[in-house]
Amino acid sequence: MKRDSILILLWWVTICSKFEMVLTAEHKIQGACHKLQESMLSSASSFKNYRGILNWCVVMLVLSNARLFLENLLRNGILVDPIQVVSLFLKDPYSWPAACLVIVSNVFILVALYTERKLAMGSISEKVGLLIYIFNLTIILCFPMVVVLKLLSITPVGGAFALGVYTILFLKLYSYKDVNWWCRERTQAKAPSSPKNESAYFDLCFSDIYYFVFAPTLCYELNFPRSESIRMGFLLRRLFEMTYFISNVLSIVFQWMVPIIRSSMKPLQEMDYSRMTERLLRLAVPNHLIWLIFFYWFFHSSMNFVAELLRFGDREFYRDWWNSETITYFWQNWNIPVHKWCLRHFYKPLLRRGAGKLLSQSAVFFASAFFHEYLVSVPLRMFRLWAFMGMMAQLPLAWFVARFLRGNYGNAAVWLSLIIGQPITVLMYVHDYYVTHCQDDPTIAEAL
Numbered sequence: 211m212k213r214d215s216i217l218i219l220l221w222w223v224t225i226c227s228k229f230e231m232v233l234t235a236e237h238k239i240q241g242a243c244h245k246l247q248e249s250m251l252s253s254a255s256s257f258k259n260y261r262g263i264l265n266w267c268v269v270m271l272v273l274s275n276a277r278l279f280l281e282n283l284l285r286n287g288i289l290v291d292p293i294q295v296v297s298l299f300l301k302d303p304y305s306w307p308a309a310c311l312v313i314v315s316n317v318f319i320l321v322a323l324y325t326e327r328k329l330a331m332g333s334i335s336e337k338v339g340l341l342i343y344i345f346n347l348t349i350i351l352c353f354p355m356v357v358v359l360k361l362l363s364i365t366p367v368g369g370a371f372a373l374g375v376y377t378i379l380f381l382k383l384y385s386y387k388d389v390n391w392w393c394r395e396r397t398q399a400k401a402p403s404s405p406k407n408e409s410a411y412f413d414l415c416f417s418d419i420y421y422f423v424f425a426p427t428l429c430y431e432l433n434f435p436r437s438e439s440i441r442m443g444f445l446l447r448r449l450f451e452m453t454y455f456i457s458n459v460l461s462i463v464f465q466w467m468v469p470i471i472r473s474s475m476k477p478l479q480e481m482d483y484s485r486m487t488e489r490l491l492r493l494a495v496p497n498h499l500i501w502l503i504f505f506y507w508f509f510h511s512s513m514n515f516v517a518e519l520l521r522f523g524d525r526e527f528y529r530d531w532w533n534s535e536t537i538t539y540f541w542q543n544w545n546i547p548v549h550k551w552c553l554r555h556f557y558k559p560l561l562r563r564g565a566g567k568l569l570s571q572s573a574v575f576f577a578s579a580f581f582h583e584y585l586v587s588v589p590l591r592m593f594r595l596w597a598f599m600g601m602m603a604q605l606p607l608a609w610f611v612a613r614f615l616r617g618n619y620g621n622a623a624v625w626l627s628l629i630i631g632q633p634i635t636v637l638m639y640v641h642d643y644y645v646t647h648c649q650d651d652p653t654i655a656e657a658l
C-alpha cells in the first residue's frame with residue numbers, strides 16, 4: 211500500500227513536471243501576452259503613423275463633396291457658360307484693352323535698359339539715373355491705374371490681369387535697378403580709378419533683360435542658375451495641370467460661389483447676422499478650395515512650366531507653408547518670389563539703415579497691403595480698403611498666434627485665418643460692388 215502511494219506520488223510529480231515543462235515551452239514559444247504599454251491614441255505612446263486616418267479624411271471629404279456637387283447640380287442645373295467665361299475678360303470681342311496695356315509695358319522695360327546702359331558707360335550721373343528710375347517706376351504704377359479707371363471697356367478681371375503684370379514689372383525693374391547699382395558700386399570699390407565699366411554695357415542687352423522679365427522670379431541676378439535641358443514630359447505634365455486646374459477654378463466660381471454670393475446679398479443688406487454667418491461659412495469652402503487650387507496652379511504648375519521652358523534652375527517657389535505654426539512662418543514660406551524680393555530689396559536695406567525690426571516688418575506689410583488694395587480696388591473701381599486692412603491685420607494676428615498658441619493649435623489658427631479671413635474680404639467687396647455698380651441688374655434683383 212505504502213509502495214503504491216509512493217508510485218502514485220512519483221507519477222503525479224512526473225505529470226506535474228511534464229505539464230510545467232509544456233507550459234514553460236509554450237511560454238517560451240509565445241512570450242507573455244501582457245506588458246507595460248500605453249494605448250496607441252494616448253499621447254504618451256510614441257505612435258505616429260496616422261496615414262489610415264488621413265485616407266479616411268480624404269474618403270469622407272470626397273463623399274461629402276460628391277453629395278454637395280449633386281445637390282448643387284439638382285438645385286441650379288449647369289451654370290458654367292463659356293460665353294460668360296469669355297465676358298469676364300472681354301466686353302467686346304474686337305477690343306482687347308488689357309492686352310494692349312500689357313504690350314505698352316515694353317516701353318518701361320526699354321527705358322530701364324537704356325538708363326542702365328547710360329549709367330554703365332558713365333554718360334549720365336547716378337543722380338540723373340535715379341531720377342529717371344523714380345519717374346519710370348511711378349509711371350509704371352500710375353499709368354495702368356488711370357487707364358483702368360477711365361477706360362470702361364476694361365472688365366474687372368482684365369483690369370486685375372493688366373495691373374498684376376504691371377505690379378510684377380515694377381518689382382522686377384526695382385530689383386534690376388538695385389542689382390546693377392550694387393554691381394557698379396562693387397566695381398568702383400575694387401578699382402576706384404578705373405574707367406566706367408564697358409563690359410557691363412555688353413551684359414545689358416535685350417536678351418538679358420527680357421530673360422529676367424519672363425523668368426519666374428522678382429529678383430534680378432547677372433547669372434541665373436540654369437537647368438541642363440528642357441524635359442518634355444515634365445513640361446507637358448505642367449501644361450496639362452495648368453489647363454485642368456484653371457477649368458476647375460472657373461467651374462467652382464460659376465457653379466458654386468456665384469449662387470452663394472447672390473443669396474448673401476439680402477442678409478448683408480438687412481444686416482441679418484445669423485444668416486450672414488451661415489452664408490459666410492458656406493462661402494468659406496469653395497473660396498478655400500479655389501485658393502488651394504490657385505496656389506498649386508500658379509506656384510507649382512505655371513511657374514514650373516515657365517521655368518522649364520526657360521531652363522530656369524531655381525524652382526523654390528514655395529516651401530511647406532501648410533505646416534505653419536505661426537503667421538510669420540506662413541508669410542516666410544507661401545510666396546517665395548515675393549518674400550525674397552521683400553527681404554532683399556526692402557526689409558534688409560531698412561534694417562541696414564538702422565530701422566528697428568518691428569518698424570521694418572510693418573513697412574513691408576504696409577507696402578504689401580498697398581499692392582493688395584491696388585490690385586483689387588482699381589479693377590473694381592471702388593476704394594474700400596478691405597484688402598488693405600486684411601493685410602495689415604496680419605501683424606497683430608502674428609503677435610497673437612506667436613504669444614498664445616503653440617504647435618497644432620498655432621497651425622489650426624493659421625488655417626482658420628486663411629479659411630475664414632478671405633471669404634469675409636470677398637463678401638465685403640462683392641457686396642459693395644453690387645451695391646455701387648449693379649443694384650439695378652435684373653438677374654441680381656431676381657436672385658434677391
Ligand SMILES: CC(C)(COP(=O)(O)OP(=O)(O)OC[C@H]1O[C@@H](n2cnc3c(N)ncnc32)[C@H](O)[C@@H]1OP(=O)(O)O)[C@@H](O)C(=O)NCCC(=O)NCCS
Pocket residue numbers: 538541542545548549550552553557558561562567570571574575578
Ligand atoms: C516682413 C518679412 C520680410 C520678414 O521676414 P522674416 O523672415 O520674418 O524676417 P527675419 O527678421 O526673420 O529676418 C530675415 C533675414 O533678415 C536678417 N536680419 C534680421 N535682423 C537683421 C538686422 N538687424 N540686420 C541685418 N539683417 C538682419 C536675418 O538674418 C534673416 O536673414 P536670412 O534670410 O539670410 O536668414 C516677411 O514677413 C515678409 O516677406 N512679409 C510680407 C510677405 C508678403 O506680403 N507676401 C505677399 C504674398 S501675396
